[in-house]
Amino acid sequence: MENRSGKTKDAYLSSREDLRSVERRKAFRQGIRDGVPIGLGYFAVSFSLGIIARNAGLSAFQGAIASLLCIASAGEYAGFTLIGASAALAEVALMTLIINLRYMLMSLALTQRTDPKMPFFHRLLFGGAVTDELFAINIARPGYLDPVYFYGAILISVPLWSVGTALGIVAGDILPARVVSALSVALYGMFIAIIVPQARKSKVIAGLILICFAASWGAEKLAFLQNISSGTKTIILTIVIASAAALLFPVDTKKAYGTADADTSADEGTEQKEVRDA
Amino acid sequence: MHSKWTYILVMFAVTYLVRVLPLTIFRKPINSWFMQSFLYYVPYVTLALMTF
Numbered sequence: 001m002e003n004r005s006g007k008t009k010d011a012y013l014s015s016r017e018d019l020r021s022v023e024r025r026k027a028f029r030q031g032i033r034d035g036v037p038i039g040l041g042y043f044a045v046s047f048s049l050g051i052i053a054r055n056a057g058l059s060a061f062q063g064a065i066a067s068l069l070c071i072a073s074a075g076e077y078a079g080f081t082l083i084g085a086s087a088a089l090a091e092v093a094l095m096t097l098i099i100n101l102r103y104m105l106m107s108l109a110l111t112q113r114t115d116p117k118m119p120f121f122h123r124l125l126f127g128g129a130v131t132d133e134l135f136a137i138n139i140a141r142p143g144y145l146d147p148v149y150f151y152g153a154i155l156i157s158v159p160l161w162s163v164g165t166a167l168g169i170v171a172g173d174i175l176p177a178r179v180v181s182a183l184s185v186a187l188y189g190m191f192i193a194i195i196v197p198q199a200r201k202s203k204v205i206a207g208l209i210l211i212c213f214a215a216s217w218g219a220e221k222l223a224f225l226q227n228i229s230s231g232t233k234t235i236i237l238t239i240v241i242a243s244a245a246a247l248l249f250p251v252d253t254k255k256a257y258g259t260a261d262a263d264t265s266a267d268e269g270t271e272q273k274e275v276r277d278a
Numbered sequence: 279m280h281s282k283w284t285y286i287l288v289m290f291a292v293t294y295l296v297r298v299l300p301l302t303i304f305r306k307p308i309n310s311w312f313m314q315s316f317l318y319y320v321p322y323v324t325l326a327l328m329t330f
Contacts, residue, residue, distance in 0.1 A: 057282070058282055059282075062282050062283070062286065065286060066286045066289065066290070069286065069289075069290035069293075069294075070286075070289050070290055070293045071293075072293055075289065075293055076289070079285065079289040082285075083282060083285045086279050089280060089284065089285070089288050092285055092288050092289060093288050093291075093292050096288070096289050096292040096293060097292050097296060100292070100293050100296045100297075101296065102324060103293075103296050103297045104296050104297070104299070104300055105320055105324065106297075106320070106321070106324065107296075107297050107298070107299075107300035107301050108300040108304065108317060108320070109317040109318075109320045109321055110300075110301065111300055111301055111304040111305070111308070111317075112307055112308065112314060112317045112318070114301070114305075116305060116306050116307070120302075120305075123298065123301040123302055123305075124298060124302070127294075127297050127298035127301045127302070128293075128294045128297055128298060129297075130297040130301075132324075132325075132328060135321070136321070136325060139321040188329050191325045191326075191328065191329045192329060194321075194325060195322055195325055195326055195329070198322060205319075205322055208319065208322060208323060208326070209322065209326040212322075212323055212326035212327050212330065213326060213329075213330045215327070216326075216327050216330040217330060234324065234327050234328060237323075237327055238320060238323050238324050238327060241319075241323050241327075242316050242317075242319040242320045242323045243312075243316055245315070245316075245319040245323070246312050246315035246316040246318075246319060247312070249315070250311055250312075250315040251314065251315045251318045251319075253307075253314045253315070253317075253318050256318060257318075
């Protein structure tokens with residue numbers, strides 16, 4: 001009697017572990033799949049970044065490592081430019097902070113999508129890779145943020161960002177400018193692919209996006225805002241517009257994120273829930 | 279002047295902290311309806327602002 005129930009219990013446990021590892025492999029594969037277009041875009045854009053790096057006097061290896069560690073287009077651009085100008089370290093630190101400040105908001109947004117039960121070390125690992133695009137695909141995925149999914153996307157995209165930078169340093173003039181800009185359009189296409197489905201589901205989001213386009217355009221035109229860097233503009237506009245939206249149209253985030261039933265696996269078939277208008 | 283590696287280290291340290299600190303500080307859902315709604319809208323607003 002005991003033997004039989006012991007065997008059944010073991011069989012139950014190992015089948016649950018198999019299920020977890022199957023789910024992990026599936027999430028990892030999805031991460032890689034969703035990361036491919038990001039990697040391609042990164043490769044193209046980092047090429048141009050490599051040219052800047054070369055002008056600043058960085059070797060291909062230095063550029064590759066800098067890109068691997070920072071994974072920030074505007075931030076690295078500013079940093080390399082300052083390196084070329086032999087700026088003070090404090091200036092580099094301050095500039096990097098200001099330009100990359102929007103990542104703080106993105107990470108903050110991600111905290112509301114992370115499972116409180118997720119082991120802490122994951123935050124230290126994927127945290128460094130919160131880029132615009134990687135942030136976007138994690139937001140688009142229903143349910144709690146899956147670290148394994150994130151790692152898959154990181155592994156296919158970040159090395160390309162690094163290698164592209166190195167190649168840009170070595171052979172920046174080879175790729176025609178039109179090819180580079182064509183490939184980098186892919187990154188904007190991805191942003192749109194994330195925004196549009198939500199805009200279709202929610203009039204609030206659709207209206208919000210139009211307001212953002214108008215605000216972005218307006219900010220370009222207003223003279224007194226010309227001196228502010230684009231990174232600062234993004235963060236100010238984000239805070240203002242998102243705050244207004246939150247006050248006027250509060251959201252039931254558990255429903256919206258699909259984290260209400262966190263135990264059900266988040267596969268692509270799961271629809272995101274409707275946003276509740278105030 | 280400073281070695282390139284020192285510069286790179288500074289760039290990395292600042293960028294990493296900017297990204298990781300919020301994730302390490304806020305480990306549970308923030309219990310404010312405003313912050314929850316605000317952070318729900320942030321991704322779409324930020325992506326829309328960067329796209330245009």
